[in-house]
Amino acid sequence: MTATTSPTTRPSLRWAVSDVLTMIGRKLRHVLRTPDELIVSLILPITMMLLFVFVFGGALDRSGGYVDYAVPGVLILSAGFSASQTGIGLTSDLVTGVVDRFRSLPIVVSSVLTGHVVANLLRNLVSTTLVILVALLIGFRPAANVLEWAAAFGVVALYILMISWLSMIFGLLAKTVEGAGQFSFVILFLPYLSSAFVPTETMPDALRVVADNQPATPVIETVRALLTGSPVGNSAAWALGWCVGLGALAFVISSVLFVRRTSR
Known part of the structure; x- marks a missing residue:
């Protein structure tokens, strides 16, 4: 007599990994079928880069x-x-009921959150690479070695994960897709209030306090130092502190909110 394996008897870790990979693949297929999001995420930074550099x-x-x-x-x-x-x-x-459909299946429900975040991370790293290639064409000359490039991408990845988990909180609190999109406007203007385009020393004192004490500034300073061969200083510690601390907190909050919203 041949034994059969039901979904509930499968190894939990293997089951969870399989579900996460399935959700990542689902989200990546959505990106390929609707490339407008990817195009916008490329056009915006390239346009901004050309504007600031040449204008x-x-x-x-x-x-x-x-x-x-x-x-x-x-x-x-x-x-x-x-x-x-x-x-x-x-x-x-x-809002379309897809999550309800997933909950009726024998899957690890948390894989829905993880799938969205990891797929977005992969998409973002691809767009980041393309932006760097355009930057090289217009005169960007980094002095980083292989390890410094890897560290810079690691910092960017941590920043992406932090913002992604924060975005999940807004996505879970919002009742409509349009409402969830309001968070992107806040994040869009965050780098303008940092050292992204001008040193914070040139800002008025009150504005400088805000710029020096928000996540984007140490992250940008760390990436800039790694790519240009400048001393990193304590910006790396602050960047890691912001990304890991705030990202972990957002992960916990979004997980709790997801359970509450899907259990109604």
């Missing part, structure tokens, strides 16, 4: 080296804006 760059740095200063800020602006839209996909799944 404002001459006034900010007459030596022509402003592109090296601006590119790290553009990368974080791009990554943050795209990551802030993660919650929109979750809200869409909630």
Whole structure:
């Protein structure tokens, strides 16, 4: 007599990993079928980079080296804006009843959240790479070695994960897809209130306090230092603290909210 394996007797870890991979694949297929989000996430940072480098760059740095200063800020602006839209996909799944359908299946329900976040991370890293390639074409000349490039991408990835989990909170609280999208406007303007395009030392004192004490500034400073060969200083510790601390808190909150919303 041959024994059969029911879904409930499968190893839990293997089951969970399989469910997460399935959800990641589902979300990536959505991206390929609706590439408008990817196109927007590319057009916006490239347009901003060209604007600051060629329109404002001459006034900010007459030596022509402003592109090296601006590119790290553009990368974080791009990554943050795209990551802030993660919650929109979750809200869409909630209001259209897709999540209810998933709950009727023998899957690890938390894989729905993880699938959205990881798929968005992969999409973001691809767009970040493409933005860097365009930056190289317009004169960006990084001095980073292989390890520094890997560290820079690691910091960008942590920032993406932090913003993505924060976005999930808004996606779970919102009743409509449009409501979930409001979070992206907040994140879009966050890098402008940082050292992304001008040093914080040039800002008024009150504004500088805000700029020096928000997540984008240490993240940008760390990426800039890694790519340009400058001393990292304590910006890396602050960047990791913000990304890991705030990201972990957002993960816990979004997990609790997801359970509450889907148990109604």
